[in-house]
Structure formats: structure tokens, C-alpha cells
Amino acid sequence: MKLGYIIxxxxxxxxxxxxxxxxxxxxxxxxxxxxxxGVLFVDNGLKYIGDLQADYDLEIFMQNDASSEEIQELxxxxxxxxxxxxxxxxxxxxxADLYSAEFGENLLTLLGENPLPSSLRxxxxxxxxxxxxxxxxxxxxxxxxxxxxxxxQKDLFNxxxxxxxxxxxxxxxxxxxxxxxxxxxxANNLRLMILARYEFIEAIRLLGASDFMIKAPFFLEGGILxxxxxxxxxxxxxxxxxxxxxxxxxxxxxxxxDYPEVIxxxxxxxxxxxxxxxxxAVRRMLRFVA
Amino acid sequence: MISFENVHLRYDTGISLRDLNFFIDxxxxxxxxGPTGAGKSSILKMIYMDLFPNDGQVEIFxxxxxxxxxxxxAHIRQRIGMVFQDFKLLMDRDIYSNIALPLELRGxxxxxxxxxxxRKADEFGLRSRLNHFPHELSSGExxxxxxxxxxxxxxxxxxxxxxxxxxxxxxxxGVTDAIWKVHDSGTCVVFATNKVELPKREPARTISLxxxxxxxxxxx
Ligand SMILES: Nc1ncnc2c1ncn2[C@@H]1O[C@H](COP(=O)(O)OP(=O)(O)OP(=O)(O)O)[C@@H](O)[C@H]1O
Ligand SMILES: [Mg+2]
Numbered sequence: 001m002k003l004g005y006i007i008x009x010x011x012x013x014x015x016x017x018x019x020x021x022x023x024x025x026x027x028x029x030x031x032x033x034x035x036x037x038g039v040l041f042v043d044n045g046l047k048y049i050g051d052l053q054a055d056y057d058l059e060i061f062m063q064n065d066a067s068s069e070e071i072q073e074l075x076x077x078x079x080x081x082x083x084x085x086x087x088x089x090x091x092x093x094x095x096a097d098l099y100s101a102e103f104g105e106n107l108l109t110l111l112g113e114n115p116l117p118s119s120l121r122x123x124x125x126x127x128x129x130x131x132x133x134x135x136x137x138x139x140x141x142x143x144x145x146x147x148x149x150x151x152x153q154k155d156l157f158n159x160x161x162x163x164x165x166x167x168x169x170x171x172x173x174x175x176x177x178x179x180x181x182x183x184x185x186x187a188n189n190l191r192l193m194i195l196a197r198y199e200f201i202e203a204i205r206l207l208g209a210s211d212f213m214i215k216a217p218f219f220l221e222g223g224i225l226x227x228x229x230x231x232x233x234x235x236x237x238x239x240x241x242x243x244x245x246x247x248x249x250x251x252x253x254x255x256x257x258d259y260p261e262v263i264x265x266x267x268x269x270x271x272x273x274x275x276x277x278x279x280x281a282v283r284r285m286l287r288f289v290a
Numbered sequence: 291m292i293s294f295e296n297v298h299l300r301y302d303t304g305i306s307l308r309d310l311n312f313f314i315d316x317x318x319x320x321x322x323x324g325p326t327g328a329g330k331s332s333i334l335k336m337i338y339m340d341l342f343p344n345d346g347q348v349e350i351f352x353x354x355x356x357x358x359x360x361x362x363x364a365h366i367r368q369r370i371g372m373v374f375q376d377f378k379l380l381m382d383r384d385i386y387s388n389i390a391l392p393l394e395l396r397g398x399x400x401x402x403x404x405x406x407x408x409r410k411a412d413e414f415g416l417r418s419r420l421n422h423f424p425h426e427l428s429s430g431e432x433x434x435x436x437x438x439x440x441x442x443x444x445x446x447x448x449x450x451x452x453x454x455x456x457x458x459x460x461x462x463x464g465v466t467d468a469i470w471k472v473h474d475s476g477t478c479v480v481f482a483t484n485k486v487e488l489p490k491r492e493p494a495r496t497i498s499l500x501x502x503x504x505x506x507x508x509x510x
Pocket of ligand 1: 301302303306324325326327328329330331332333375484
């Protein structure tokens with residue numbers, strides 16, 4: 001039944017001090033929107049760069065005299081290599097067709113013989129697209145005599161990696177800073193909210209309320225506050241995404257609605273931020289009055 | 291029930307209470323009498339353990355001030371009803387909720403709370419005021435609300451601090467009558483006042499204080 005008191009008081013507390021409560025909700029919302037926009041920005045950036053990178057696969061050219069068994073064997077080995085998600089085989093004929101399609105001449109009739117090698121085009125999974133890993137792969141390809149050459153745009157690949165790393169670092173630092181500042185501001189707002197309840201806390205403390213009974217309703221109130229702030233934040237972010245799409249500013253590849261775990265995370269972060277913030281404020285006040 | 295042994299209390303501003311020794315039994319009615327600044331409120335604060343002696347020991351319900359735990363303080367306060375000099379009513383909730391608060395904190399069922407609060411309000415002439423807010427009441431009525439809240443959970447000890455200070459004679463008489471009734475129903479009462487008429491009119495044991503020292507402890 002004490003649960004009844006905690007719930008009643010937690011909800012009534014909101015009604016009794018609407019302004020400070022709404023202030024705090026507002027501040028939590030702002031905090032979460034900033035964090036959410038930051039996360040989306042980085043996510044979209046990474047996705048964009050990831051797509052760019054996907055165009056730069058490895059192309060493995062076979063020796064001209066490689067038999068189809070040898071090619072088959074190599075293809076099996078490569079397709080089982082960890083991190084390879086895709087492998088396309090281009091036969092000599094395919095290569096000639098591509099050439100013809102590109103240059104409008106029939107290479108075979110021109111030369112009487114097809115000089116183009118057959119090849120394997122290899123795509124790596126995103127997590128494996130590091131320079132080091134690819135280098136190791138190239139190294140292990142050297143042992144196959146059927147391979148004539150491997151085409152790999154190493155410079156471009158490396159440059160993209162560096163850009164990505166930089167964006168990642170800067171964005172992470174910025175997001176961290178924003179989180180720090182907003183958490184601080186929110187905590188301050190929550191403290192003001194609790195300060196406005198000084199009389200109540202003082203009174204029930206003197207009426208013999210245990211620390212738990214004093215804190216619990218505020219903890220609940222903080223949770224509700226964080227949930228509201230989180231919900232508003234998600235709605236605002238979705239709204240922003242829709243607006244960007246509606247005005248054709250940019251077509252975001254990553255959207256928050258596609259990631260329920262991000263929405264859940266935002267809500268949980270809001271709830272724990274405010275519930276713990278409130279708890280800390282009350283604890284501080286109790287230490288001060290008692 | 292209440293025991294003070296060689297109690298000294300120093301505020302940062304200088305010593306204020308010196309060598310207090312007294313014992314109050316469970317069915318007593320005791321005036322704490324003295325001029326302003328004598329130390330009455332400080333003694334009450336030590337009884338409900340909001341203040342601790344620098345020397346000596348205060349014992350309430352056989353729990354000593356020197357080794358009391360935080361949890362025990364809450365329990366002690368649940369058995370003590372307090373009427374504060376400044377009422378400490380909650381301005382943002384109605385009279386009903388103010389009186390009901392101690393019962394809600396104890397986790398009673400809503401219908402139990404309702405019947406107890408209504409009965410107490412009848413007893414103290416507050417029935418028609420239950421849905422009002424404190425600022426809509428006279429000081430006499432506020433004092434009554436504060437008293438009703440203090441005794442709603444049938445405490446073993448009732449502490450009242452200057453309950454007649456801001457009241458006209460008629461309301462003051464009403465409040466003191468109500469306090470005596472609480473005592474008659476078996477509650478230990480400690481009544482702080484600076485008005486000598488009170489112990490004169492309704493005699494009881496009176497602990498008289500002058501600048502932090504007990505000078506007389508007997509019925510006036
Ligand atoms: N928090 C405090 N800090 C410093 N000194 C205090 C504090 N509270 C009380 N005092 C001093 O202790 C002495 C006793 O104060 P107390 O409030 O107990 O007196 P009182 O008898 O209740 O007076 P009153 O009739 O005016 O309520 C006074 O000299 C007062 O100035
Ligand atoms: Mg006083």
C-alpha cells in the first residue's frame with residue numbers, strides 16, 4: 001500500500017508544480033534532441049561514406065592460361081575467406097562483352113583472339129574493410145600462381161578511411177561535449193525543481209517519512225519526466241527528418257524510425273537521466289536539511 | 291519516555307542550553323515555559339531528534355541520541371506528533387490531504403484514511419474546511435489543522451510549540467482545550483509557551499527556562 005502513496009504522490013507532484021516540471025521536461029527534450037541529431041548525423045555520414053567505399057572492390061585477374069578447375073578452386077577459397085560477402089566471376093567472354101559494350105567494337109573479330117583475362121570481383125563486409133585486413137588478404141593471394149594481378153585502389157581506400165576516422169572522432173567528441181553540457185543543464189533544472197519542493201520534503205521528513213519514502217515519489221516523477229522528454233525528442237527528430245525529406249534537402253539513408261533500438265535507447269537515456277538527476281537532487285537536499 | 295541527562299547544546303553563536311536534566315513519563319502533561327530565546331524550541335527539536343546535544347544524552351522511547359540511527363529517527367518521529375511554531379502546513383494541498391499525510395506515509399488504505407480524517411475533523415470542528423486550502427483558513431483554524439495532523443496517527447507524545455502565539459483569546463482557548471483533550475485520551479504532551487497565564491489557568495508540571503537553564507521544575 002505504500003506503493004499507492006508513492007504513485008499518488010509522484011503523479012500529484014507533477015500536478016502541483018507544473019511549471020518547474022515542464023521546464024525540466026523541456027530541458028530533457030532539448031538534451032535528447034541534440035544527442036539524437038548528433039547520432040543521426042554521424043550515422044548518415046558513415047552510411048554515405050560506406051556506400052562510396054562499396055564501389056571500390058578488389059579485382060583479381062587470372063593468368064591467361066588458368067584452367068577453369070584452377071579458377072573454380074580459387075573462387076571457392078576466396079568465397080570462404082572471412083569477411084568476403086560477395087564474389088562475382090567474370091569469364092574471358094564476359095570481359096570481352098563488357099569491352100565491346102563500352103567501346104562498341106568486337107574485340108574477338110578484331111584480334112581473332114581474346115586477350116582479356118578472366119577475373120574475380122571481391123567485396124568485403126563493412127567491418128572487414130580496414131586497410132590492414134585487406135593488405136593481409138592481398139598478401140595471402142600472392143601464393144596462387146594462377147593469379148596474374150590484383151587491382152585495388154589503395155590510395156582512395158586509405159583516404160576514405162582517414163576521412164571516416166576523422167569524422168568519427170570529431171563527431172564523437174562533439175556529441176560527448178553536447179551530452180556533458182546538456183546533462184549538466186538538465187541536472188541543474190532538476191535541482192531547481194526539487195528546490196521548489198523544499199517545504200514538502202521538510203514537512204514529511206519531520207512527520208517521520210523514511211528516506212526511501214521521501215525519495216521514491218520523486219524518483220517516479222523523474223522517470224515520468226524523462227519518458228515525456230524522450231518521447232518529445234523522438235517526435236521532434238522524426239519531424240525534422242520528415243521536413244528534410246519534404247523539402248528535398250537531402251534524402252537521409254538512416255532514419256530513427258528504422259531503428260527501434262535507438263528510440264528505446266533515447267527513452268531509456270531520458271528516463272535514467274532524469275530519475276537519477278532527481279534522486280541526486282533530493283539526496284543533496286536531505287543531506288542539507290538533516 | 292523522554293529523558294534529558296546533563297544535556298548541553300551550543301549553537302555557533304555561543305552556548306544556548308546548559309546542563310538540562312529532566313524525565314517526562316508517558317502520561318504527563320508538561321509546560322515548557324520561558325521567555326523568547328530561552329530555548330524551548332531547541333528542546334523540542336532535541337526530542338524529535340532534529341537537533342543533537344553537544345554533551346549529555348537525550349533518550350526518547352529508550353533510544354539514546356548518541357547512537358540513534360537514521361531509520362530509528364524516522365520511527366521515533368512516527369510516534370511523536372508535532373505542532374510547529376510556524377505550522378508547516380503544505381500550502382499546495384487542501385486540509386484533507388494535510389491531515390491525511392501521516393497516514394498516507396504509513397501506507398494505510400484510502401478508505402481507512404478517509405474515515406480517520408473525517409472523524410478527527412469532526413472532533414476539531416474542521417469538517418466544513420476539509421476541501422479548503424490553508425491560506426483560506428484563519429490562524430486559529432490553521433493551528434487546529436496542524437494539531438489534527440499531529441494526532442491523526444495516535445502518537446505516544448505530542449509536542450506543541452507556542453500554539454497560541456498568533457491567536458485571539460477565544461481561538462487560543464479552543465486550541466488549549468483540544469490539546470488537553472488529547473492528553474486526557476492518554477497522550478504525553480509537552481507544551482512550549484511564553485505565556486504564564488496558561489500554566490496558571492490549567493495547572494500542570496512546568497519546566498521554567500531562563501536563557502537556556504532550568505530554574506524551576508514543578509507544578510505552578
Ligand atoms: N539555528 C540556530 N543557530 C544559532 N542560534 C540559534 C539557532 N536556533 C536558535 N538559536 C538560539 O538559541 C536560543 C534558543 O532558541 P529557541 O528557538 O530554542 O528559543 P525559544 O525559547 O523557542 O524562543 P521563542 O519563544 O522565540 O520561540 C536563542 O538564543 C536563539 O537565538
Ligand atoms: Mg520557539
